[in-house]
Amino acid sequence: xxxxxxxxxxxxxxxxxxxxxxxxxxxxxxxxxxxxxxxxxxxxxxxxxxxxxxxxxxxxxxxxxxxxxxxxxxxxxxxxxxxxxxxxxxxxxxxxxxxxxxxxxxxxxxxxxxxxxxxxxxxxxxxxxxxxxxxxxxxxxxxxxxxxxxxxxxxxxxxxxxxxxxxxxxxxxxxxxxxxxxxxxxxxxxxxxxxxxxxxxxxxxxxxxxxxxxxxxxxxxxxxxxxxxxxxxxxxxxxxxxxxx
Amino acid sequence: xxxxxxxxxxxxxxxxxxxxxxxxxxxxxxxxxxxxxxxxxxxxxxxxxxxxxxxxxxxx
Numbered sequence: 258x259x260x261x262x263x264x265x266x267x268x269x270x271x272x273x274x275x276x277x278x279x280x281x282x283x284x285x286x287x288x289x290x291x292x293x294x295x296x297x298x299x300x301x302x303x304x305x306x307x308x309x310x311x312x313x314x315x316x317x318x319x320x321x322x323x324x325x326x327x328x329x330x331x332x333x334x335x336x337x338x339x340x341x342x343x344x345x346x347x348x349x350x351x352x353x354x355x356x357x358x359x360x361x362x363x364x365x366x367x368x369x370x371x372x373x374x375x376x377x378x379x380x381x382x383x384x385x386x387x388x389x390x391x392x393x394x395x396x397x398x399x400x401x402x403x404x405x406x407x408x409x410x411x412x413x414x415x416x417x418x419x420x421x422x423x424x425x426x427x428x429x430x431x432x433x434x435x436x437x438x439x440x441x442x443x444x445x446x447x448x449x450x451x452x453x454x455x456x457x458x459x460x461x462x463x464x465x466x467x468x469x470x471x472x473x474x475x476x477x478x479x480x481x482x483x484x485x486x487x488x489x490x491x492x493x494x495x496x497x498x499x500x501x502x
Numbered sequence: 503x504x505x506x507x508x509x510x511x512x513x514x515x516x517x518x519x520x521x522x523x524x525x526x527x528x529x530x531x532x533x534x535x536x537x538x539x540x541x542x543x544x545x546x547x548x549x550x551x552x553x554x555x556x557x558x559x560x561x562x
Contacts, residue, residue: 333551336538350525350528
């Protein structure tokens, strides 16, 4: 079972990760580069760039960083493929536990949409995808809110979809609670890049995330079905009955 | 031992194996996502920089 989950997520994550990289390089990376030109034009302090009151200090440090161009794109590809495989592993693992009919292309897309809702939509309500140089609160606080929100929303969606009636209410509470608490906010809204660029970036990043999640879900479902046919020809998926939540 | 109880034991074992495999895969996936999206070391941050921004992870 573990082999099937790993093979499925690796294959789907690799293919979709490369497609996501292409989308990112065309739709998102140019906006990041453009923002960096505003960022470097801003007044610079000895360690990092100071974007004025309320803006965070954006410091890449003196250590290694990929050179702009092919090297930077290659590392973006590596990171994107790795993240897509990681999300794929979590998606297939969750589906293995709770999908009644096992993973199919159709249910895979549904899991992909749920993944996007948890890691893309819910987190964006508090922390919209941010350009380099955007004003922001303390990094650790935002990271904790992001992870908690994604996890609570994913668990909430699972309970709403598969839980008994009483648990569905808990599911709604889990989805709503992080938004009521709210994400840590910057002391003052000040950003090096123009608002138009930041808005375009948030929209483009969310569209790419949505496409990536839907493709990942579909690819995981397709790979799961194919691997099932290879390992047990003539038999249907081995997922069996869902665990009762 | 009846066929029914053997069947239910097999079923329970299969559910346990499924739970263990799913837990292992989920943990591995979460570790990979954490490394790409949240790990502190400067080298990882700089390598994954554009992917972090595009994926909506808090980056700086």
